[in-house]
Amino acid sequence: MPGTPAASRTAVLVCQGRAAADGLVAPGRFADPTAMRLLRADEREAVDWVRNDAAPRSWRQRVDYETVRACAEMIVPRTVAIDDAVRAHHSSQVVILGAGLDGRAWRMPELAGRSIFEVDHPNSQRDKRERAEGLPGAPPTFVAVNFGRDRLAEALAAAGHRPDEPTTWIWEGVVPYLTVAEVSTTVAALAACSAPTSRLVVNFQLPGTALTLGRLVARMLMASTGRRSFWATEPWRSTWTPAAMAALLARHGFTVTDDHDLLATARALAVPTRRTTSLARSRVMVADRA
Numbered sequence: 001m002p003g004t005p006a007a008s009r010t011a012v013l014v015c016q017g018r019a020a021a022d023g024l025v026a027p028g029r030f031a032d033p034t035a036m037r038l039l040r041a042d043e044r045e046a047v048d049w050v051r052n053d054a055a056p057r058s059w060r061q062r063v064d065y066e067t068v069r070a071c072a073e074m075i076v077p078r079t080v081a082i083d084d085a086v087r088a089h090h091s092s093q094v095v096i097l098g099a100g101l102d103g104r105a106w107r108m109p110e111l112a113g114r115s116i117f118e119v120d121h122p123n124s125q126r127d128k129r130e131r132a133e134g135l136p137g138a139p140p141t142f143v144a145v146n147f148g149r150d151r152l153a154e155a156l157a158a159a160g161h162r163p164d165e166p167t168t169w170i171w172e173g174v175v176p177y178l179t180v181a182e183v184s185t186t187v188a189a190l191a192a193c194s195a196p197t198s199r200l201v202v203n204f205q206l207p208g209t210a211l212t213l214g215r216l217v218a219r220m221l222m223a224s225t226g227r228r229s230f231w232a233t234e235p236w237r238s239t240w241t242p243a244a245m246a247a248l249l250a251r252h253g254f255t256v257t258d259d260h261d262l263l264a265t266a267r268a269l270a271v272p273t274r275r276t277t278s279l280a281r282s283r284v285m286v287a288d289r290a
Contacts, residue, residue, distance in 0.1 A: 032107055063224070086108070092115060121145070129142060147182055162195075166194075
């Protein structure tokens, strides 16, 4: 299969979740026609099972089916919450941190005319660029950054980002994979690039043993199929309370204007909430720079 070794497998799962939900879950509020096109043929198989509500009999395939279905239930409220916050704030620039296989640059008409930058690990970004070659429309500006090593501000400036113009920052599904120090360093870096009226939309996970146990069970299920779970190779490194995240943002000039868990969003959308604990412990916080 073509692609780049060491590209994020979590990014593929998230894209599978979006593809599985496209046009079926929360119609009128959620859609992502780019997701299926960003997946390779073998990655679409489990998506088709979920979309057709056709649970396979094979144990290995059933694990893949359940994994993608569970991801779709999490991804829909998360995507809607973030998209709404982005639509509500006009800025000349949008930066997607840890973009993975995000399709916003292509699928959101509200971003037309804005400068869009996608920041991600070099390996994941090479994989993304291969997959996105057939998507219609202008691609974003790709900025290769290793969050634990490279200087974000310098990389963005070299790519044409203007720190004197307002920016909307999208930080989705990345924080748990960074250490506390890496999260703090990243917030400081983006704050240095944020003109007044910039907005940060950040998704993070609350501390809790239930989520830890859930990820352990998911790893064991994947291991039962003879494969190593990507949660073993891409572990969580930090969780945050809303107070701790708000305090970090405040130290860098951001004031929280909205903060809610995904369970509230899911219930407002009237979508499945079978995984209430996971939804309740995943949050989307919106913070603006004065």
